[in-house]
Amino acid sequence: MTEVRDPSGPLDLRVLEVVEETGDARSLVLEAPAGLTYKPGQFLTLAVPSEQTGVAARCYSLSSAPHETGHLQVTVKRTADGYASNWICDNVRPGTTLTVLPPSGIFTPADLDADLLLFAGGSGITPVMSIVKSALTHGSGHLVLVYANRDESSVIFARELAELSEKYVDRFVLVHWLESLQGLPTADRLRPVAEYFRSYDAFVCGPGPFMGGVVAMLKELGFPRERRHQEKFVSLGGNPFGDAAISGGSGVVDIGDPGAEEPDPPLRETPARVVGDLDGEEFALDGWDPGTPLLDFLLSQGVGAPYSCREGNCSACACIVTDGEVSMRANDVLDADDLADGIRLACQSLPVSDEVRITYSG
Template identity: 65%
Template sequence: MSQQIVEIDSYLLPVVEVVEETRDALTVVLSVPEELADQFDYKPGQFLTIAVPSDTHELAARCYSLSSSPHDGGPLRVTIKRTAEGYASNWIADNLKPGHHLRVLPPAGIFSPKDLDDDLLLFAGGSGVTPIMSITRTALSEGTGKIVVFYANRDEKSVIFRDEFNRLSVEHPDRLIVVHWLESVQGLPTQDQLKAFAAQYSTFDAFCCGPAPYMKSVSLALRELDFPRERRHQEKFVSLGGNPFGDGFSVDTAEYEVGAYDRDGA
């Protein structure tokens, strides 16, 4: 994702549900009015940029990947994990509730399969599973290829979408393989271990999202296996500079809009 800031139209979407996924991760479910359906048409693996009120004079604009599928007719879902120093993730977890609203930019990003019929090798680390889940859900629904997910977490309690992966595996036993790697049991996956795993799927298209060290190890493992560049994909967010929502959009506006409809009785 580029650091260049281009002002584009933003939209206020209602929060219809906040789902607790794990002890430190939640999914925010956003409803899209029918008249905005075209603006929020998206590809699996894309993200939303969200405006969050800040405790400083600067707006907190953060990018969160969509975990929903664009083909199931459901609402938008963004899955967010608290981070120790993450102002926005903690603000959302502590304050957001159904009936609130969020101002967002339309879906963006290129972390998406070109062909849903391709065989996919998907590496996820921690909350990096969010776009991986979107891709998995969509490819199983709309594609024909095989899907292998390697999902690394700190421990069993940290596994986001555990039940959903189990359900999908039961429904698609001939197409979906999900491998869980727990640091508490197996230690951190090494480059050699990742290489040995990926070697079984050398003809697949590979996608990776997670912490930087994890993504680096996966990238190096795939390079050693001579995965061509066009079949290696990584999702990487950078800090936003400035206010992508436009100079006229302030912290006060963001704070008001989040709960305005509650306060106004609407």
């Protein structure tokens, strides 16, 4: 079994099983490394061989839950023009070894005992499935899941969801929305559900238009920022795996309208100080060079900060700036609400103030 030596470095994981969920969706069951931990709703970044670039990095949400020990599971839906999803569905078999980055992402409940209102469209069910299983098994709250698909044959995890609905009949309400029967799941048509459960914490994942419409509707209904969550990462460019060897739908969503970047403040001329906490441990570091991204500095100092793409295309490295100021070089995922809450991408953040305080527990 693989052992986690570098909490932020690449891992080579063996595929134990390939499960055909629907005609165009496959779940990859991977051997779980000893010592690896993750939160429900997070994702893995997979390395896919590419003749053009050597490697294509793609993020796929974990459909397994942390309490399901011994394995990790990601679910990949084939898309017509999706190079990575087609390669995975066509080539990955039991025994295949895949290079991945450790679990990342902030699409995860802060409290499994909370009441949750979940909206999923198509393969957006993947991280939601992880959250549902975790909250039902280890939480005490009530869950409502609205799951939209084209038709009955495209419903991923249909049997497992039915079993959970039957087992937790007093806590779990499952609503299937089939376009073939009910038409498009527009925000206006989903509004009555959100209105009835407006005290719940809302989570939304799915195709861009679906997610954008639902999130806008939640805002109109007055769901506060802290109770409104949407999955945020886009298809990645570049190679976040370094020199790691490559062997060898989905939860990937395009959020459409990220927050506009502010003009860069003047670059500092002297090193800064960063103070923060990660996984319950505090750190205080001097010597943050003005031209070095926060993530790079933290990693160089032995802080196992999370990351994935290192290009500003995902939220895996997101932290909250509680004091001080940073400037981001790029931002393709954080919206205006995120920025107002102090959320910043560590891989793109440069110091502006003398001292910056951050937290990864948000």
